[in-house]
Amino acid sequence: MRATLIYGAGDIRVEDVPDPKPQAPTDAVVRVVSACVCGSDLWPYASRPATEEGGRIGHEFLGVVEETGPEVRGVRTGELVVAPFVYADNTCVFCAEGLHTSCLNGGGWGNDGVDAGQGEAVRVPYADGTLVRLPVGEDSALLPSLLTLSDVFPTGHHCAVTAGVSPRTAVTVIGDGAVGLCAVLAARRLGAERIVLMGRHARRTALGRDFGATDVVPERGEEGVARVRELTGGFGTHAVLECVGTLPALETAFGVVRDGGAVSRVGLPQYAQGPVGRDVFSRNITLTGGVAPARAYIEELMPDILDGTVEPGRVFDRTVGLEETPEAYRAMAAREALKVLVRP
Amino acid sequence: MRATLIYGAGDIRVEDVPDPKPQAPTDAVVRVVSACVCGSDLWPYASRPATEEGGRIGHEFLGVVEETGPEVRGVRTGELVVAPFVYADNTCVFCAEGLHTSCLNGGGWGNDGVDAGQGEAVRVPYADGTLVRLPVGEDSALLPSLLTLSDVFPTGHHCAVTAGVSPRTAVTVIGDGAVGLCAVLAARRLGAERIVLMGRHARRTALGRDFGATDVVPERGEEGVARVRELTGGFGTHAVLECVGTLPALETAFGVVRDGGAVSRVGLPQYAQGPVGRDVFSRNITLTGGVAPARAYIEELMPDILDGTVEPGRVFDRTVGLEETPEAYRAMAAREALKVLVRP
Numbered sequence: 001m002r003a004t005l006i007y008g009a010g011d012i013r014v015e016d017v018p019d020p021k022p023q024a025p026t027d028a029v030v031r032v033v034s035a036c037v038c039g040s041d042l043w044p045y046a047s048r049p050a051t052e053e054g055g056r057i058g059h060e061f062l063g064v065v066e067e068t069g070p071e072v073r074g075v076r077t078g079e080l081v082v083a084p085f086v087y088a089d090n091t092c093v094f095c096a097e098g099l100h101t102s103c104l105n106g107g108g109w110g111n112d113g114v115d116a117g118q119g120e121a122v123r124v125p126y127a128d129g130t131l132v133r134l135p136v137g138e139d140s141a142l143l144p145s146l147l148t149l150s151d152v153f154p155t156g157h158h159c160a161v162t163a164g165v166s167p168r169t170a171v172t173v174i175g176d177g178a179v180g181l182c183a184v185l186a187a188r189r190l191g192a193e194r195i196v197l198m199g200r201h202a203r204r205t206a207l208g209r210d211f212g213a214t215d216v217v218p219e220r221g222e223e224g225v226a227r228v229r230e231l232t233g234g235f236g237t238h239a240v241l242e243c244v245g246t247l248p249a250l251e252t253a254f255g256v257v258r259d260g261g262a263v264s265r266v267g268l269p270q271y272a273q274g275p276v277g278r279d280v281f282s283r284n285i286t287l288t289g290g291v292a293p294a295r296a297y298i299e300e301l302m303p304d305i306l307d308g309t310v311e312p313g314r315v316f317d318r319t320v321g322l323e324e325t326p327e328a329y330r331a332m333a334a335r336e337a338l339k340v341l342v343r344p
Numbered sequence: 345m346r347a348t349l350i351y352g353a354g355d356i357r358v359e360d361v362p363d364p365k366p367q368a369p370t371d372a373v374v375r376v377v378s379a380c381v382c383g384s385d386l387w388p389y390a391s392r393p394a395t396e397e398g399g400r401i402g403h404e405f406l407g408v409v410e411e412t413g414p415e416v417r418g419v420r421t422g423e424l425v426v427a428p429f430v431y432a433d434n435t436c437v438f439c440a441e442g443l444h445t446s447c448l449n450g451g452g453w454g455n456d457g458v459d460a461g462q463g464e465a466v467r468v469p470y471a472d473g474t475l476v477r478l479p480v481g482e483d484s485a486l487l488p489s490l491l492t493l494s495d496v497f498p499t500g501h502h503c504a505v506t507a508g509v510s511p512r513t514a515v516t517v518i519g520d521g522a523v524g525l526c527a528v529l530a531a532r533r534l535g536a537e538r539i540v541l542m543g544r545h546a547r548r549t550a551l552g553r554d555f556g557a558t559d560v561v562p563e564r565g566e567e568g569v570a571r572v573r574e575l576t577g578g579f580g581t582h583a584v585l586e587c588v589g590t591l592p593a594l595e596t597a598f599g600v601v602r603d604g605g606a607v608s609r610v611g612l613p614q615y616a617q618g619p620v621g622r623d624v625f626s627r628n629i630t631l632t633g634g635v636a637p638a639r640a641y642i643e644e645l646m647p648d649i650l651d652g653t654v655e656p657g658r659v660f661d662r663t664v665g666l667e668e669t670p671e672a673y674r675a676m677a678a679r680e681a682l683k684v685l686v687r688p
Contacts, residue, residue: 094603094604098604099604099628101626102627102628162630235437259438259443260446268625269622272622273617273618273619273620273621274617275617276620277615277616277617277618278616280634281613281633281634282634283446284445284637287620287631287632288632289628290624290626290627291628
């Protein structure tokens, strides 16, 4: 089959790889119907050292079950399923707590001989724990939104949940990428009425307004902090959803959070140390969030997609075939595209 | 009157200072019956640069109201009252949220012309907001425990509350100082059944066991982390109460916290940057806590002291007169005393 590999910064190739087969009795093979490129894929695309051997890439996909190992009971051949961005057994102590990202048997797509999502098919470990059935056909117009259940929508939701967003919470969302926009959508869905979106790309912030943002702040750094404080009585907001992952974004988050509030982050940290000294301490700021256990949220979020209440799939503004995946990376890195859907 | 001043590291003096008088109509003057030295007082005692002019010091006290400004309504002359370790109006938006440490009109004892606690009397700003009446006489045997309502007991409680301690939570407490021991007491009071206390001073950890610790780990660093993990099925505990404030203590906290858990800190951070990068992110660890809004908790905690359910006053293992305050600092810094009560 064909699949996407990364050989180093800026070097994405689509190549022939072995066809996947169940290896463990709990494996399934899924033919990929829709995959996509994640903002976090852009970090290795920007900086991964060049290597002789490529690495498989992509961690968001939905597709049709083609084959199952003898112990798979929860999904059957021919069913349309979505996979969260890590696989998990859904039975261990961490999965039982809803923390599938810490699953004792889980792991990441594209590592340790497991296929990645940007390809024609994927061998799925712990298929019963990992995959969730989708009650639509593979021609459904809802597929883009259902594909966001792999990562961006639950990630935005995790950010809002861990920050304690409720109808009483004013919220600042930092970042107008697909995750930031999904965080806006998630905050609105949880009832927040005041949502300040910090972002400077007009097409993205326009979608943010559609998703529920009440204010848009294009300024960055100290100027951005001052603007958000001005909009919020001088105090900032109780919940800050940091959807970028850089140190300046974290600093901005601490600048706009209200005393006693929470900064939740879901962007992969591009720093090892953060400014969590006396200022954060004396203001009783909580730093929370982390890599989102998407699997824990899929059943909760799916009904709102099925009945049209939310349309997170609007974050996709371009669709390509599998052979064009390198162009998808280029367009996203150049910010020509917000998020690109890949149809193998 | 006489009061304690700090002139630099190791240089504590008791001197004559002006008698306090109400300055604002909302002020009261309190004659101090009991004060004490805080672990956080030991930081300037260890490192404050020498100065010509001394600074007033001490932020924990209870005493008798001697005089009130014309707008004071909540307390009367002759009443025994306790003061939290910052003063606050108890009416602003932050106080209304229970975050008296961020009071718009509040401040710290010993700053900006306000008296500090280690003296014969204190002018108390916003007396109605700051002071809480104690329903006992000044000869009550409960006074040491009631004095802990100023700081250490609510601080331990804040640590446990923000870490989410409940009957279902296993807890690690880092530090066997007075705050750490009060954190043990608070965690037990909130129902925690498994409380691991990390500390190496046998007399202190013995009191920790009396307060509710089920396990004591004297090892530090990696060895201490390994021991706590061994005690907790390899995973660590959901709640970690960091009651020291140093970077090694924070690192230990991240080492012993279970994935998806919370590190709450109430020890004044002795660092500007902390290790909150990918490990903390990928494990979904929350960093919370901060300077405790003691005022918000006094009414809740006092009944358990009055009826003898808890005895946080057991952290005091020495009592001195005001003139001996320098010796109190020396003894605490040398770890000869856990916490010293001062009787002016």
